[in-house]
Amino acid sequence: MGIDFSKHIPAADSWLKKAMALPKNTSADSDVLSVGEGGQNSSLCVNVDVNAAITLTATKVLTIAIKTSADGTSWKTLHSETFDEAPTGHVLDYVLPPSCKEKVKATLTTDDSSADGKVDIYLTYIPR
Numbered sequence: 374m375g376i377d378f379s380k381h382i383p384a385a386d387s388w389l390k391k392a393m394a395l396p397k398n399t400s401a402d403s404d405v406l407s408v409g410e411g412g413q414n415s416s417l418c419v420n421v422d423v424n425a426a427i428t429l430t431a432t433k434v435l436t437i438a439i440k441t442s443a444d445g446t447s448w449k450t451l452h453s454e455t456f457d458e459a460p461t462g463h464v465l466d467y468v469l470p471p472s473c474k475e476k477v478k479a480t481l482t483t484d485d486s487s488a489d490g491k492v493d494i495y496l497t498y499i500p501r
Contacts, residue, residue, distance in 0.1 A: 388494070389495060393492050395490050396488070397488050399483070400481065405478045415470060415471055417468070418468050419465070419469065419479065420497055421494050423460060427488075427489065427491075434484055436454070437465055437492075438482070439451045439453070441469075441476065464492070
C-alpha cells in the first residue's frame with residue numbers, strides 16, 4: 374500500500390515508523406521525531422496506514438496513541454484510538470495541536486498474543 378499523494382503531502386523525514394509490526398500482548402513505540410514546539414502551528418498531522426493486513430482475535434483490541442515530550446523522557450498522550458476489530462486502509466490522522474511539545478512518537482498496544490500485521494506511521498503537512 375502506497376501513500377496517495379493527492380491527499381497527503383509528506384513532511385521531510387516524515388517517518389515515525391515504516392512497516393511497524395503490531396506488538397503481541399504488549400506495547401511498542403515508534404521512532405521519535407522532533408517537530409518543534411507547537412507542532413509547527415498545527416500544520417502537521419500524524420497518519421497511520423495499515424501496511425500489511427491486521428488480524429486480531431475476537432474481543433481483543435489495538436490502541437494507537439500519539440504522544441509528545443519536551444525532552445524525550447516524560448511523555449504525555451495527545452490522542453488515542455482503540456480498535457476492537459482489525460482496521461484496514463488509512464486508520465488515523467491527528468493534527469498536532471499548539472500544545473504539542475518538541476518531540477512526537479506513536480505507541481501501539483494490543484492485548485492479543487497472536488496480533489499480526491504492520492502499519493506505517495508518518496507525518497504530513499496540512500495544505501493551507
